Amino acid sequence: MLADLNLALQKNAGGIYVTDDVLANPWDRLPTYWTSLVNSVATINADYDSNGVVDMADYTLWRKSIGQTGAGLKADGNGDRVVDMDDYTFWRQRFGATPNGSGLVIAVSIPEPAGIVSIVSIAIPVVRWRRRHD
Numbered sequence: 001m002l003a004d005l006n007l008a009l010q011k012n013a014g015g016i017y018v019t020d021d022v023l024a025n026p027w028d029r030l031p032t033y034w035t036s037l038v039n040s041v042a043t044i045n046a047d048y049d050s051n052g053v054v055d056m057a058d059y060t061l062w063r064k065s066i067g068q069t070g071a072g073l074k075a076d077g078n079g080d081r082v083v084d085m086d087d088y089t090f091w092r093q094r095f096g097a098t099p100n101g102s103g104l105v106i107a108v109s110i111p112e113p114a115g116i117v118s119i120v121s122i123a124i125p126v127v128r129w130r131r132r133h134d
Helices: 002-010 034-046 056-065 085-094
Strands: none
Touching: 002 034, 034 085, 056 085
16 A cells, blocks of 8 residues: 555645445445555655655754745645644654554654754545645
């Protein structure tokens, strides 16, 4: 599934539908791996510098972007077109994770922004992510 997700990302798809259900109606339930897929997409969106891991470099990019508004902001993890504390929380919850397809987010203790030195449910059957443009 991760390969399919990466292919859709490479092709700049706006969304995909995934299922492990069978015909005649493969849309009557979410796939068993839905949570894992959603977590992988969220991890991609929290990797603000697109280097394959949610790390301190992403935090640095977020700090430099606080207050920016508009479409296509790299540090706008939740896609609301504003770089703010919600995006810090989005990043923090995924710190240390990579989109490895397992849906695992590595639990790491992260201090609040004031303590960091600056030099350092409804399920929708479509997965959506934003494509960052460099």
